[in-house]
Amino acid sequence: MATTAITLSIRPVFIGWVTLLIQLPLQLFFTLWSGVFFGAMLQNTSLVARGSNASFIVFGAVAFFGFPLVAYFGKKLNYSRTEYRFFTDRLEFEEGFFSINKKVIRFHDVNEVTLHKGFFQRFYGLGTIYLATLATGSSRTFNPFMALGFGNVSASGVGVRDIENPDQVFDKIRGLVDAANK
16 A cells, blocks of 8 residues: 655755856857858848858857756756655656656665765755666766756656755665665
């Protein structure tokens, strides 16, 4: 019989400047790409004076400022909707804004619990806890769309991302998983 009392409820912490820093390489790539690609397309029309670089600059500027705005607000909205609810026998979570992802992980299916604290996470006292099941595996995979708020953690393993007090939460989650697997 499944219990209905929530043992632990966690929401991720959003840090805007870290989001902007992580997406910077993609921002620079898309700035150059859109400036060259769309600027060249417009260059061959009668809308731009011959020899003018205005089309390259306009499209590059739109990408340079638009890309971080999408990344910032996409991730902020994603985090605002995300909540991890732990019961004695399972984890339930709903996340996402652009696309909604709901998932239930039974603790008896969890093979491994891993705590990861990256450089910026350690700076802010945050961490990510990964729950490995046979369906998800235990390794993290890189997903560039996570920086934009489009990615879901369950696509790359079940991770409770950017949480406060990760060491204490890790101990609680590990205790829940151990108790369910006895």
